Amino acid sequence: MKELTARQAEIHDFMVCWQRDNGFPPSQEEIRDHFGFASPNAVRSHLALIAKKGLICLNAGKARGIQLKTSTLSEMGSSDKSIPIVGTIAAGEPILAEQNIENLLPIPRALFGGGELFALHVKGDSMVQAGILNGDVAIIRKQSHVENGEIGAVLLGQDATLKRVFLTSGSLRLKAENPTCDDLVYNESSIESPRVIGRYQGIVRTSGLGSVL
Amino acid sequence: MKELTARQAEIHDFMVCWQRDNGFPPSQEEIRDHFGFASPNAVRSHLALIAKKGLICLNAGKARGIQLKTSTLSEMGSSDKSIPIVGTIAAGEPILAEQNIENLLPIPRALFGGGELFALHVKGDSMVQAGILNGDVAIIRKQSHVENGEIGAVLLGQDATLKRVFLTSGSLRLKAENPTCDDLVYNESSIESPRVIGRYQGIVRTSGLGSVL
DNA sequence: ATAAACACTGTTTTTTATAACAGTATATAA
DNA sequence: TTATATACTGTTATAAAAAACAGTGTTTAT
Structure with a gap:
């Protein structure tokens, strides 16, 4: 074929x-x-x-x-039960490469819609208005596009961050859910343009527990 | 349902x-x-x-x-390791009585600090400032007191709600984390005083996924 | 006895979605 | 250089599907 x-x-x-x-x-x-x-x-x-x-x-x-x-659909779903928590992402390496994986979150993938899922530690307050706090673990489904206005995981350098993504006529706008943060705007032409690596599916918050995550 | x-x-x-x-x-x-x-x-x-x-x-x-x-949940099976999601609480019955259990959340209790855990559906926006949104599933550890200023699950009538709890010299103050909500204050003498049933441990958010939780 | 919920009939309108046509521009391979 | 496949624009027609009415019986609980 x-x-x-x-x-x-x-x-x-x-x-x-x-x-x-x-x-x-x-x-x-x-x-x-x-x-x-x-x-x-x-x-x-x-x-x-x-x-x-x-x-x-x-x-x-x-x-x-x-x-x-x-x-095709089942191919997208990974068979591993746990969701890997990804830390800094080594340049050039695939997101889910072993050296990027910090830990494993032993919860069923089906809870977050299935598919190829990974998790990120949320750092900072840029998404507080969406109820995503510093220290939360965000669940992300790996995919290279999100719908306009959805929250996506975006790779900026070595770090993945959550932002609301708007793609309009050749320009990419990343909007933080925090009035004190300015939007980031990139043109398609720019060399250092960020890459969407996944779609925000939800969070697991165990903060204040000194947990192992 | x-x-x-x-x-x-x-x-x-x-x-x-x-x-x-x-x-x-x-x-x-x-x-x-x-x-x-x-x-x-x-x-x-x-x-x-x-x-x-x-x-x-x-x-x-x-x-x-x-x-x-x-x-999804019934497909995942229900083990005694799962955290029960409690709906309306029948008067006089213990919180974890079977008829109160709406569903089971198949995630390890250890994630949320262990102990006797249950979960509640969050309804309304009264805790937005604490990053707890309408539709979230809040994980609660069963206990009848919380430290001053901690978030507790409080039984008001048949429904359990989350509030920040302050107990000072015979009066119980329940504070919502939302500027538009007024505090509730109860005296120890009042007949219809609310009962603390647990301590807020964290949340699981799968909102926007059409999940059954 | 009376409501309330259920399980439908019947008709018309509007919106959503597919189909069928005729084209243009570009790269790639024979 | 001549096909051949890809990746589209542009227009119009038509079918498929949903929505918006106003109704009729029947059962079930109060």
Whole structure:
């Protein structure tokens, strides 16, 4: 079977995420909105190609009739029971490389929606307005995009931080949930642009207990 | 949570099967076809009722916008290691009586300091300033006193709520962590005085995931 | 006896989503 | 250089699905 092109993979990823978050697949128009296509046919032709490569099944004439092949979905879910807590992320290494893992959080992944999950220690008060405090452990699902306005884990240098992410016409805006923090804005052209590494799924707070986490 | 009626259960079963077989939920018309309803409204009203009972989530205006909530918790099994989530507390019954237990949170007690733990659904915004949001699951250690200024679970009537507790010279002051909420003050003599039932240990937040917790 | 919840019928309107057409521009390989 | 595949724009038509009314019986609890 032929492999997906980069663009096709992006679209496929989006559909997988959407399905997991919503319980049903995106409509062609929702895909179009997300990628900003001017024409509905852009989506149609992409879907046809992805379908030909066997990763989805299209049900003609049905609204939202995109069936994601289950193999793809289960691939995304990791079999390990515990959620790894990731510390500083060594440059060039994948996020979940062993040397980045600080600890393991022994709670069921299903609680946080399943998928490829990891956790981060929250440092600082930049997200207090979202109820995320210094010392909390944030649960993140690994993915390279988030919906506009969602909270994402963003890699800035070696550290991952949580910010509300807005991607608009070539510029990336990272908004802290704290009135005293200014937004960070990056242009697509800039060399040192941050990378979205996951989507905020929730937190576990054991603060004040001197816990082992 | 109220139980489904026989008819509602039939319809819910159909949706679960359809979702499993097709990867996306049925449309209202497909449900109608299957059951042979003469009116589309038959489906609509059933869905509304099933949604009210929490087994599905309806996305208004979206084709096929039925989100089935899989009972993640029951799939995960219930061991005695799990932390029980307590709902309304029947008068006179001990807090952890079986009829008070809504669900089980399958995470290790050691994470929250061990001891006799239970959990509460947080309702309302009275503790936002402490980073405790509506919908969070608060972990409580059962005990009948807390240190001055600590956050405690307090039984007011049938419901347990979180408040910062101050006990000074015969009067009990319950302070919400929200500037718009007034403190509650009780004298020891008052008949309807609230009872401290535990100490706040932390939270688990899975909000926005449509989880069953 | 009377409400309240349940399980529907019947009709019309509006919104959402897919389909079908005809094109353009670019890279890559034969 | 000539296909061939990819990655789209742009327009219009049509089907699918949801929503918004106003109703009718029936059971169940008070």
